[in-house]
Amino acid sequence: NQPFSVATSLIPFVENDDANRALMGSNMQKQAVPLITPEAPLVATGVESVAARDSGRLVLAEEAGEIIYADAQKIVVKNQSGKTKEYILVNFSRTNGFTTFHQRPAVSPGEHVKKGSVLADASTSVGGQLAIGQNVRVAFLPWFGANFEDAIVISERLAKDARFTSIHMEEFVCVVRDTKLGPEVTTHDIPNVSEFKLRNLDEDGVVRIGAEVRSGDILVGKVTPKGETQLTPEERLLHAIFGEKAKDVKDTSLRMEGGKRGRVVGVKIFSRENGDQLESGVISRVHVEVAQLRTISVGDKLAGRHGNKGVISRVLPEEDMPFDDNGNPVDIILTPLGVPSRMNLGQILELHLGLAAETLGYQAIVPSFSSATEEEIREELKKAGVAESGKRILFDGRTGEAFAQPVSVGMMYMLKLHHMVEDKIHMRSIGPYSLTTQQPLGGKAQNGGQRVGEMEVWAFLGYGAAHSLREILTIKSDDILDVLKSHTRRRLSTCLFVTYVDWESTSNLLGATQDERPETKESQL
Template sequence: PGVVFGYEEKDHMHTARIIPDRGSWLEFELENRKELLYIRIDRKRRILATTLLRAIGYETRDEIIALFYKTQKEKITEDIIAEGTLNNMYSAKTYYGKGKDEKLVRAGERLIPTTLDTLLRAGINEIEVIDFEAADSLNSTVIINCLDKEDFPKDPENPFKDEPSREDAIIKVYSVIHPGEPTTLENAQNDISTIFFDPRRYDLGEVGRYKLNKKFEYEEEITDRVLRKEDIINTMKYLIKVFIGEGVIDNIDHLGNRRVRSVGELLMNQLKIGFARMERIAKERMAIKEADTIRPQDLISIKPITAAIKEFFGSSQLSQFMDQVNPLSELTHKRRLNALGPGGLSRERAGFEVRDVHYSHYGRVCPIETPEGPNIGLIVSLAIYARVNKYGFLETPYRKVINGRVTDQIEYLTAMDEEKYNIAQAGAKVNEKGEFEDKYIAARHRGEFLTVTPQEIHYIDVSPKQIISVSTSLIPFLEHDDANRALMGSNMQRQAVPLLKSEAPRIGTGMEWRTANDSGVVVKAKRAGKVVYVSSTEIRIKPENSDNLDIYRLIKFKRTNQDTCFNQKPIVTEGEIVEKGDIIADGPATDMGELALGKNVLVAFVPWMGYNYEDAILMSEKVVKDDLFTSIHIEEFEVEVRETKLGMENITKDIPNVSEEAFKDLDDEGIVRIGAKVRPGSILVGKVTPKGETDVTPEYKLLNSIFGEKAKNVKDTSLRVPHGSEGTVIDIKRLRREDGDELPPGVEEVVKVYIATKRKLQEGDKLAGRHGNKGVVARILPEEDMPFLPDGTPVDIVLNPLGVPSRMNLGQILELNLGWAADKLDIHVSTPVFESASEEQIHEYMKKAGLPLNSKTILYDGLTGEPFKNEVTVGVIYMLKLAHLVDDKIHARSTGPYSLVTQQPLGGKAQFGGQRLGEMEVWALEAYGAANNLQELLTVKSDDMTGRAKIYEAIVKGENVAMTGIPESFNVLVQELRGLGLDITIYDEDNNPIPLTERDEQIIASSSVKLDPNK
């Protein structure tokens, strides 16, 4: 809501809209060619702007002119008339002759010599004219043109009538809003006074009023949420200013015109719909039921409201499953801004402008962190210090500068407030007194970069990193990376899997502690005190001035939404004194209270026998042996016990047609024991479902009555471990309806089994640095074969040097240099973004550590012991293991489920599908003339149902493979053609018809159809 000014190119007109939260839209259109201003109410027929002004109470030309123009007095003499100085000026008032009806000149009329003569003869020697040039006066004749264009009904009783009256205007406006309705003056007057000025019919909303106040800079704050006459007049004034080039068109992508709609507001909108439905139902019931027997509960149905809430949280596009891979991904997900969803844009409609970085994003939205692909620029992240104000606009903090001196006073500005000021950057040199050291300072103003004196500066940035998001602020040496790679680096940190042993980065940015602290995965002390007890599951602290112990229970090996492991471990010892807010236990991917997503590893940049071609990574076996990149993953499997039409399902160990071996880990009830090692196909929960019984013989009935359920016809519907999963059972949860657990209708019991797997690093896993340098492990080499340093230390990872120059992410090289020095000196270095360590500082640390300044050293090949020809860049880089694990992607199928219509195998790992052989793959096989392979792939390995059954039988029996049949997709095509009314029959080489369906067989059997070769 608010007022928006724009320009429509195809109609050559400037437009303005006053959009309320609830009520009628008021649109203004200024035709550029004719210089006329029109108004539309609710997209109806347009009327002249002056007609609306008359209808709302400005009755005469004099009043309307006075609203828009300033005046000045001019003398009239015969000499002045002769000189013509007053020609082409406009009168600001109406001047009358002897009678009140005789108008010598009307307000807004152009003065010509004959008119001036008439005025002078009537004894008027001073006239008020419009002063277009004065301050606060419009320098345009648009309003005058509208007054001249007005039409009005002639009045036989008043032949001197030359302008519409207020009544004429009211009736005109009413007839446009309600076309075809009979009009009475009283009705029309009431309707016009309520349509914009009555709170029951019109509400600008808090935001709409705030926007109008900001736009028109009212002296005193207006709190009325209905329109005021001043709002309409000011909108017209500003629109005319835009037309003559004195005002600016609103940019829809400016953050001053975009607001954040939070959960509460979105939920409120859903609830409004729910309540409206509830009200309608209640009114309908009131009309039907008898008043004396009625009860409130008979009238009011809460279903619409519960449905609205359920729909909002259950199926809204904006109600998302929390990303819990690691603490950073959780924190970033909560700080995300989304332009999609209900009431927003759609991916298809969003153009380049909406997605692009805008100058108003500075300090409010991160220009780097956004997804790659169709959502780029539509989903963004909140900048570090940004906050949302009560109207939903984003604000960012600045330090105030008074008379060229930087103060410690911090002010939050919205994008609109910022437009008026010159803002210096945080890197400007300031002395201890807060004075700028340079004569001229680089400053920002409305997206322009200026050089100004200290006196002209109004604000200064609070920090160099205020423009970026949390995720981006964790990339050291960010300013040396290309933006595209920084984007990948930001996004990939969110996919880092928490490792078995977390290790803080040697080179950080100083944001690691704050991120871990704010993410909520670590445990903080509520009060200061002394640690009196520590175990892996509990910490007890005795506060300083209280006898009650503070007990902190830690979360152990819990599954997250993404199947990673959430585990907390204490980092304090008994007897230690802690302060309020101190971190006392680490969570996943944190180390001593700092975010630790990966590992510091020794890296060499050298091509090695093609194993690191195209971003592939060569790994040392030592990394696997030492469990550097080992992570724990926990999967949840659940089974429901339902009430079926044929009876209850049962959890039992007594499953038909299953070997004893399969039961060895099940308890008496048929549920797997905790600690059991399970593989694909292992039974987790034994369950049987009653089968539909055919005609029951008396003997069967007798058996049934003697042996009870056992002899009954049941089928095995046990929960088994799916393909590609294995591990150890770590937990079992049973939820029963009889124990009071809430379960969906028809479900009597739910059993959940949790399986944990230790995943070591293996070929095919994806690793990445923090600079967008990602790759896949191509080979794990024995430690002794890895290239080694002159002192005999083998490197952990070998990367390809070609991955650096074209990608322009040099941050990784600086990290490698400083990381090596930090590792040798056993220190952790913090180099904040945009204030990173300089080359001189890095060299200083390299010298201290006794390392070569350029980080290059002779490297020896582990296989031959020979040195490589040239020196090689070596150092320590922080590498992350990403959630794209080869175990989750690898997939194989022999036989499995088929699609119902086409009878072809399903696709994808989740459906246990096959590998698609598409059009282009067929061309490749055709090019090689591999006819038999091709026939096999397109028939028995796909949708030839009889052929695949025969071939399976032949393989089992060890016989030669039979010939192929007709693929099902051919039958589908024939049936489709038959559906179009074309009779199609297929014949063999002997001209005998080939049956495709059972119906074909019957038709062929009943008629001896044969094709005549002579026809």
């Protein structure tokens, strides 16, 4: 008799949420990132264990028996007839979403298990229940403009305790081909590359496992034969004089992509010599797996289960966070203006019931459309020794003074979504231009520039930023003559040999159109 989808059934008090926000809450649970220390929700709906089991990611006992061995690699169960069954666990494998899948033992030697009991949890479950987030202490409070427009203020403690820390893994592939000019070769000896950049490569040019890599670092050193047509005139001259053929290769190494970092955790090499089947023209393939630990930071996106999403705007020291009369600081400060117009009041009910559940030490189960009533929540708060309103006086962590009004404080289940700042942040000083328009390319993938459209121009006009506007629409865009002129200026300013005597010849040599020295301009005036 389940009236909703699995995702919607996981939202407590869904009957108190507006349909639009319930839809967002359902969809955003699919975007949650597996955390290294997952927690089952304090306020659940009862569907969590069914969802976790039906995912097929848990290890379940095929028959009743006793655990005789359990570690991170395997679990051994002895049944009643004395036969043993071995269950192999998966350790940190890459998922399609570039996160990691991991199985953790949920039993210990000596325990007796029934058929269907959970032997090992997945990276998104605890005790056989779906666990895709963290139970955090939340206060609804405006905080000096830092949580304006759904922004979120969090405590530094969340980062220190690795509460929202996740592991991300990506695979980079280097294909070694047989070209018309000869075969490509993976090697440690790459022309015009410093020893420092080669420090993590083995003799075959493959990065060693455990190496820390950043953007631009070489993962697989590879050289490709270069034909006579690809040689520069200087190289041709050297070949003619010295007959040097050793440098007839170009560097085509696999490098870490821009803006990425991590630690090499796996290297796989497939080659024809080892009998691996590869497509025609391919000699070998090298797969390098890089893992990265990401702590929560400014710019990451958090969300509750009620469509209450936001981006972290500030990470405050623990001592600066508001605290209650018991000295407990809050973990997250949300804006109270995000509730009334969105009509997702389920989050407030979850907040209050979560506080009672945490204080009294139980997990509250509230199925869809048969949840706890307002009176029942008041009763639970009374049992927990908290005001029936669920509000309490908080104190400013920086001054120690009490806030003027009581504040709604409680426990809420928050998820970290896969929209992380590290994947999106981008900056450019110089970079590629479009051949057709001569304007900078767009987007992070192309190392593009910041787009300034019609409405952005109006914003600059409104602020009277004339010089910025002129620069953006000319020299930083497609005014080629102005660009060349500025390059000439820069080159002239770095030429130490320029004197007033040879100004004309130097400026002609470098393509300057006129004498642009301040002294001459003043004299001309």
